[in-house]
Amino acid sequence: MPDSSDILDRSRAAKPVPKPGIMDIHAYVPGKSKADGVENPIKLSANENILGSSEKARAAYQTSADELQMYPDSRTTILRTAIAERFRLEPERLIFGCGSDEVFALLNQTFLEPGDNIVQGEYGFAAFAIGARACQAEVKVAKEPGFRIDVDEMLKVVDERTRLIFLANPGNPTGTWIPFSEVLRLHAGLPPSVVLVLDGAYSEFATDPAFQDGLDFARGADNVVVTHTFSKLHGLAALRVGWGYAPVEIAAAVDRIRLPFNTSIAGQRAAVAALNDEDFQQRSIAHVEQWRAWLTQQIGGLGLDVVQPSATNFVLVGFPQTPGRTAAEADDYLSARGLLTRRVLNYGLADHLRITIGLEEHNRAVVDALADFMKA
Numbered sequence: 001m002p003d004s005s006d007i008l009d010r011s012r013a014a015k016p017v018p019k020p021g022i023m024d025i026h027a028y029v030p031g032k033s034k035a036d037g038v039e040n041p042i043k044l045s046a047n048e049n050i051l052g053s054s055e056k057a058r059a060a061y062q063t064s065a066d067e068l069q070m071y072p073d074s075r076t077t078i079l080r081t082a083i084a085e086r087f088r089l090e091p092e093r094l095i096f097g098c099g100s101d102e103v104f105a106l107l108n109q110t111f112l113e114p115g116d117n118i119v120q121g122e123y124g125f126a127a128f129a130i131g132a133r134a135c136q137a138e139v140k141v142a143k144e145p146g147f148r149i150d151v152d153e154m155l156k157v158v159d160e161r162t163r164l165i166f167l168a169n170p171g172n173p174t175g176t177w178i179p180f181s182e183v184l185r186l187h188a189g190l191p192p193s194v195v196l197v198l199d200g201a202y203s204e205f206a207t208d209p210a211f212q213d214g215l216d217f218a219r220g221a222d223n224v225v226v227t228h229t230f231s232k233l234h235g236l237a238a239l240r241v242g243w244g245y246a247p248v249e250i251a252a253a254v255d256r257i258r259l260p261f262n263t264s265i266a267g268q269r270a271a272v273a274a275l276n277d278e279d280f281q282q283r284s285i286a287h288v289e290q291w292r293a294w295l296t297q298q299i300g301g302l303g304l305d306v307v308q309p310s311a312t313n314f315v316l317v318g319f320p321q322t323p324g325r326t327a328a329e330a331d332d333y334l335s336a337r338g339l340l341t342r343r344v345l346n347y348g349l350a351d352h353l354r355i356t357i358g359l360e361e362h363n364r365a366v367v368d369a370l371a372d373f374m375k376a
C-alpha cells in the first residue's frame with residue numbers, strides 16, 4: 001500500500017515513476033505463433049477455435065467494411081438484444097467488453113481499493129490478477145489439489161478485505177471443472193459483500209450434465225457475475241468481444257467507468273451472427289469432445305500425465321523431470337516439427353504443456369511427435 005512518503009518520493013523523482021506495484025506485475029505472455037525455421041506452424045498455443053469461425057459471422061463482419069469511419073454503438077445494442085433474448089436475461093444487466101478480459105478489469109476497477117484483495121485458485125487465469133494488481137490490490141491464491149478448484153481452500157483465504165472472487169469454470173490452464181453444487185457451496189460461504197465472478201470462457205465445452213455456467217443462479221443473486229466470451233466456441237478471438245451478466249447495480253456502476261466505444265461494429269455484428277449459428281457451435285463442440293477424449297487416451301498411453309478430465313478445448317500434459325523428457329524439451333521438440341504448444345511457467349507449472357485440440361491431422365501429428373520424443 002502506498003503511503004504519503006511514496007507519493008512524495010514519486011513527485012521528487014527525476015522522471016515519471018509508475019505507481020507502486022506496477023513494475024512487479026508480470027505482463028501477460030501470449031501463446032507462441034512462430035517457430036524458428038518453420039513455415040506455417042500449427043498454432044495449438046492459444047485455445048482458439050481450430051474450426052475457424054462461423055461463415056455467417058464472417059459475412060456479418062464484412063458488412064462493416066464500408067463504415068470504418070463511424071463510431072460503433074456505445075451500448076452494443078444489437079448484441080445486447082440478441083444475448084438478452086437468447087439467454088432470457090434482462091438487457092440492462094449485461095456488461096460488454098473488449099474480450100471478457102476487459103469485463104474482469106472493469107470489475108476490478110469498480111470494486112478494488114489499494115489494500116483490498118481478490119481471491120482465485122492457485123492456477124487462476126492470469127488476467128484476473130493483472131487487473132487487480134493494477135488497482136494496487138493483493139491477489140490471494142487458494143490451493144488447487146489435483147489441479148482442481150477446492151471450495152474449502154478458497155473460503156479459507158477469504159478475509160475482510162476480499163472484494164471479488166474469480167472462478168474460471170472450467171479453468172485455464174487446468175481444463176478441470178467443479179459441479180455447480182460446489183459453486184453454490186462457495187457462494188453460501190461468502191460474505192454478501194464479496195462479488196463471485198464465474199468465468200465461463202470455456203463453459204460450452206463442458207458437456208457433463210452436472211456442469212452449469214451459473215446464469216440461472218445469477219438471475220436471483222445480488223453478488224454474482226457470470227462472464228462469457230466470443231473468443232473460444234465462436235472463434236472470434238480477433239474481434240475481442242466478451243460479456244458479463246451482473247446484478248443491475250453492478251452493471252450500472254461498471255458503466256460509469258467503461259470507456260465509451262469498447263466493442264467494435266464488426267465485433268458486434270459478427271457476434272450476433274455467431275450466436276445465431278447453432279450449427280457451427282454444435283460442430284465445434286462435437287469436434288472438441290471427440291478429439292479431447294482421443295488425445296487424453298493417446299497421450300496418457302505414452303506414459304505422460306494428462307490432467308483429467310478436461311472440459312475445455314485443450315489438454316494439460318505433465319512431463320517427467322528426467323533430462324531429455326522434460327516439458328521444456330518437449331516444447332522445443334514439438335516446435336521444431338511445427339507444432340506450437342503453450343508452456344505454463346507463469347502458472348508455476350514448469351513440468352506441463354498446454355495443448356489446444358487441433359484438427360484430426362494436427363492431433364495425430366502431436367501424438368506421433370510425442371511418441372518419438374519419448375522414444376528418442
Ligand SMILES: Cc1ncc(COP(=O)(O)O)c(C=O)c1O
Pocket residue numbers: 047098099100101102125168171172199201202228229230231237240241242
Ligand atoms: C479462463 C479464461 N477466461 C477468459 C479468457 C478471456 O477471453 P477473451 O478476453 O478473449 O474474452 C480466457 C482467454 O484465454 C481464458 O482462458
